[in-house]
Amino acid sequence: MTATPPAIKRVLLKLSGEALMGDDAFGINRETISRMADEIAEVVQQGVEVAIVIGGGNIFRGMAGGAAGMDRATADYMGMLATVMNALALADTLNRSGTIARVMSAINIDQVVEPYVRPKALQYLEEGKVVVFAAGTGNPFFTTDTAAALRGAEIGAEIVLKATKVDGVYTADPKKDPSATRYDKLTFDEAISKSLGIMDATAFALCRDQKLPIKVFSIFKPGALKRVAMGEDEGTLVYI
Numbered sequence: 001m002t003a004t005p006p007a008i009k010r011v012l013l014k015l016s017g018e019a020l021m022g023d024d025a026f027g028i029n030r031e032t033i034s035r036m037a038d039e040i041a042e043v044v045q046q047g048v049e050v051a052i053v054i055g056g057g058n059i060f061r062g063m064a065g066g067a068a069g070m071d072r073a074t075a076d077y078m079g080m081l082a083t084v085m086n087a088l089a090l091a092d093t094l095n096r097s098g099t100i101a102r103v104m105s106a107i108n109i110d111q112v113v114e115p116y117v118r119p120k121a122l123q124y125l126e127e128g129k130v131v132v133f134a135a136g137t138g139n140p141f142f143t144t145d146t147a148a149a150l151r152g153a154e155i156g157a158e159i160v161l162k163a164t165k166v167d168g169v170y171t172a173d174p175k176k177d178p179s180a181t182r183y184d185k186l187t188f189d190e191a192i193s194k195s196l197g198i199m200d201a202t203a204f205a206l207c208r209d210q211k212l213p214i215k216v217f218s219i220f221k222p223g224a225l226k227r228v229a230m231g232e233d234e235g236t237l238v239y240i
């Protein structure tokens with residue numbers, strides 16, 4: 001704990017599967033996941049309670065499976081199982097580097113991981129443990145963005161931290177348009193009227209309904225997660 005209390009007490013961090021991939025074409029890159037764990041540990045050390053929803057796109061994406069001719073629901077269950085692998089890898093990395101983490105799954109796989117039970121998750125967070133939510137919402141046809149909004153609302157997170165490859169929300173795609181500028185903050189309604197794709201529509205609507213702000217920031221920028229969690233000027237804030 002530091003002398004200065006953190007600006008935010010409890011966060012829900014949404015990490016995409018891609019965040020674990022590093023420069024690899026798929027899967028989990030050891031160096032990248034270790035760096036990620038270090039960044040998370042720094043935030044925990046500041047006294048912030050951290051819950052994480054992890055994606056699975058680095059291993060399997062249901063949409064692609066569906067498009068390739070698989071039954072979509074089956075493909076989505078495979079996608080959810082991919083998030084369990086990522087969650088186990090992240091929690092293991094955190095635990096080995098001294099940050100206590102627990103995985104809770106929305107799909108029961110009793111021999112592997114404990115099921116999601118809200119009061120238990122709240123207890124872990126209060127004890128300063130990192131909780132990694134696996135298997136998304138547990139339902140096909142959803143995404144882990146929606147799981148992040150859902151779990152964020154359920155655990156009373158003050159904010160959803162949406163980790164992306166870019167350092168915020170831009171007026172246009174900065175890779176295609178060099179004149180694009182970054183928003184420091186914008187309202188949910190502004191984001192909708194400008195058709196800025198921040199999270200998928202279901203996730204976005206849930207955050208908006210629950211008045212749960214979203215902070216979009218770059219997971220690849222060293223120290224950005226800590227600055228965001230400490231309420232410093234970083235990324236783009238989407239608020240009601």
Ligand code: UDP
Nearest residue numbers: 016017055056057062076079136137143144
């Ligand atoms: N998924 C699902 N329901 C959920 C969350 C995820 O069916 O509640 C499946 C879906 O197939 C998705 C895959 O799991 O494509 C991986 O999740 P996501 O694409 O959100 O991961 P990310 O892009 O964040 O790595």
